[in-house]
Amino acid sequence: MTEMENKAVEYAVQQGVATLTMQSAPVNALSRAIRIGLIEGIESALNDASVKAIVVTSSLPIFSGGADISEFSGGDLSPMLPEVLDKIENATKPVVAVLPGPAFGGGLEVALACHHRITFAGNKVGLPEVNLGILPGAGGTQRLPRLADVQTSLEMIVTGKPTSVVKLPGVFDKISDKPEHLLEDTKAYLQGLTPDKAIKRTCDISLTMTDETKGVFDAVTAQTKKATRGFFAPLKCIEAVRGAYTLAFDDGLKNEGKLFMECMNTPQARAQQHFFFAERAAGHVSDFDKNTPERSIEKVAIIGAGTMGGGIAMNFANAGIPVTMLELKEEALEKGLALIRKNYENSAKKGKLTQEQVESRMALLSGTTSYDDLSDVDLVIEAVFEKMEVKKTVFSTLDKVCKPGAILASNTSTLDIDEIATATSRPEDVIGLHFFSPANVMKLLEVVKAEKTSAEVIKTCMKMAKRIRKVAVLVGVCFGFVGNRMIEPYGREANRLLLEGATPEQVDRVLTEFGMPMGPFTMGDMAGLDIGYYVRQSRQEHISHDPAYGAVADRLVEKGRNGLKTGRGAYNYEPGSRVPIPDPEVLEIAKQEAERLGVQQRSDICDEEILVRVMYSLINEGAAILEEGIAAKSSDIDVIYVYGYGFPVYRGGPMQYADEVGLGTILDKLTTYRDQLGEYGKMWLEPSDLLVKLAQEGGSFRSYNAKA
Known part of the structure; x- marks a missing residue:
């Protein structure tokens, strides 16, 4: 293999066209090597008098998957992607992006900085940065609106969803019917370039904020506030795009950069980027290797x-x-x-x-x-x-x-x-x-x-x-494995709080405000309270030392209140409706059970107590699971909770959330309520050994390695 073939970007000149071919498998992530290769390729083409046009393309079935986010943690980032795009956009010879496959994030931003763009009808492109808690940071929020309409631009940037290129006629100058026609269509397109149309810089397009455009911004903003509660980046995306209509191009780029850094420095961005890697890391296990045979599953x-x-x-x-x-x-x-x-x-x-x-x-x-x-x-x-x-x-x-x-x-x-x-x-x-x-x-x-x-x-x-x-x-094997074992203390504390005087709607509100899709009482009603009842019946040897365990929930089931399917559970439900209606009878049952069991009801149960006892108990169980090796790494628990239980991805999963809050804080709050709750606290709120150890060391779940 020659040195030229080994580069992340191959440079070749043929018939007056310099072709820069990205070839860094698997997705042409825009690593430092690719960024350097693109700048060197553009400079070589500009300095070669025989070159009349420049093509930027890929040898892979993808143009580029975008930024190499492993670089976010530091290292030599020079040249930054905006420098590369500035070099492309200000080139004095026409630069044509030819997309043989999808372009996402920084990959699409590269294409937008080129003077012309060619692809095929079945292709898709997107700016998915919002899914990492950030926004396009290399001009995407400024260049896309100059080529696509405001509604499309906002939708692409705010949702991060891929978009078919056929819906972007203003972005692409030529859309081939099939990928195999790209080469001949590119040749024909290059031959048809006239001097007056050779260089079309996206940055030269000017935009103005009309009443109609303002109306689109207002509508998208209102809808986004509703749909993305808890996320930081989506509204910042709108703010950045607004800059394309209200600021000069260079000022718009500066505004985008400022907003990008605001997003980067948030717990949401840290959480979403953690989860991005966590999902991929879940497939990397030590229980087999590449030499382990695999069985065929065909039936x-x-x-x-x-x-x-x-x-x-x-x-x-x-x-x-x-x-x-x-x-x-x-x-x-x-x-x-x-x-x-x-x-x-x-x-x-x-x-x-x-x-x-x-x-x-x-x-x-x-x-x-x-x-x-x-x-x-x-x-x-x-x-x-x-x-x-x-x-x-x-x-x-x-x-x-x-x-x-x-x-x-x-x-x-x-x-x-x-x-x-x-x-x-x-x-x-x-x-x-x-x-x-x-x-x-x-x-x-x-x-x-x-x-x-x-x-x-x-x-x-x-x-x-x-x-x-x-x-x-x-x-690994244990009761409930990871997900259902951890949901047990979550539900236990919610039910205990009801016995102590909290209402189902208060507990549910605290957890939904935290970001859960529904609170524990609504969740129980949806699943069927009889399911939990049968689990408790089968686990008497583990819970019989606490006669108040699940007491209210048991009474509800015994009264035929099995949840949504019977129209009554922790809440009441109108026929055909899933909307929970608070029912005073449930509070009366809780009061009777508290009297029977000698549990004093309180009117001072605050939101913090609910969050700590319910959510921190779940985290504490996760720590025990980690220490026992039931889960190989804390990020695996996070993946289970985001995908299996609707834990908010903008918090990254329960273990990432705990790391963000600080394990010392988790330990302090948990021990405070353990001590306040006397015998019950000692029974159920004892911090796990691993939580105590890591908190005292100033460590984190993320850095914990059971095999170390």
Whole structure:
């Protein structure tokens, strides 16, 4: 390989055209090497009298994925991307961006600084910086509005969503029908450049704020305030774009830079960037390596055609993998398949699927009432009633009928996978695949490795998760694994606060103001209070030392108040409505239970106490999970909570939030309420050893390494 071939940007001159080809796999992240390569390439072309035009393109099926955000943490950043774009835009020879694939973030900003842009009809581009808690910082908020209309510009920058190039005719000078036509179309375009049209600098376009434009800004601002509560960057994006209409170009760039730094220095940006890396890090585990074999998953079986089983089946059908669904009764099987069809038909009505896609996916689904029909599947997932005896019976049967090498998985949300595995003669093939409801929508998949699960099975399941578009997090065996084990103290404290005198609406308000999609009482009503009741019944040996544990929730269930499905739970519900209505009867039940149990009710329960006892207890349990090695790293817990429980991404997940607040503060607040609450506090609010250790050392969950 020659030195030229080894560069991040290849430079070549042919027939008077200098071509700068970015070639830094996998996505041409705009690293220092690429930035230097682009500047050197532009300078070489400008200094070569034989060069009449310059093309900036990519050898990869992507133009550029944008900034190399690993550089955000420091190092030599020179030359900065704005310097590169200034060099491109002010070039005295025409610079044409040719996009053979998507351009995101800084990648699109490079294209916007070029004098001309060419791509193909099926391509998409975007400015997704808002998803990292920041805004486009290399002129994107100034150049895009000069080429696209104000509504489109604001939508792209404020939402960060990719946009089809065919919706951006002002941005692209030539849109080829197909990618394979790009080369010949580029040649023709270059030949057609006349001297008067050769250099079209985006910065030379002037914008003015008309009444109509102001109306668009006002409407987008109002909508954004509602839709992005808790996020910092979206409104700053609007402010930056406004500068394109009210300031000279150079002043607009300065304003963008100032707003960019304001965003960068926020906990939201730190949280969102942490989560960006956390999601990617979840797939990097030490339980297998590149030499570990992977099993083929070409045919899947699901045991149970209920809501969860059907949702799981849809994931595989969506990925083109045939699924056999098993129910012991034909009626239940037909009902399950009908529900799946109904879900697909609803998607088709919304325009998300064509009727042809509905039929092709349904064709991949078949049903059976006989275990014998599962003899040739590669993976079977059990999704039956959450009871150990039932699960073990299923696995014992699967052990007899499934072929050697088939992976036997349980969708259990709390039960011991090691015990389930004892029902088979092949515990190395048994694993937990905990899907979250609704399984066809939720992105999270907890992959639960049992003591004897083989590395081969773990690797196969982690890779399979990507194939069915899930974010997989590998966890160990304990009650509830990571997600449901941590939600237990969260719900416990919420219910205890109700017993002590708080109202469901106060507790829910504190948690929704924190950023949770719904409070614990609304969440319980939606899920069904009877589910928690049965879990408590099965865990008496762990909670019987506290006679007040879940007392109010138990009474509600015993009175038939199971939540939304019965129209009454912690709240009341009008028929057909999901809007919770406070009910004085619930407070009366709490008062009666408090008297019966000798718990003094208080009227002074403040918002801080609710947040500390509910949220910090969840974090404290996360610390114990980390110390026990149930989760390999704190960022895995964050991924589980953002994708599985709606924890606000602008806080990064519970462990990132704790690091941001400071573990010393978390420890102090938790111990304060532990001491105030006497025997109850000692029973349930004792800080975990790891929290104490890290707080005393001034450490963080992020830096903790259990294996160190």
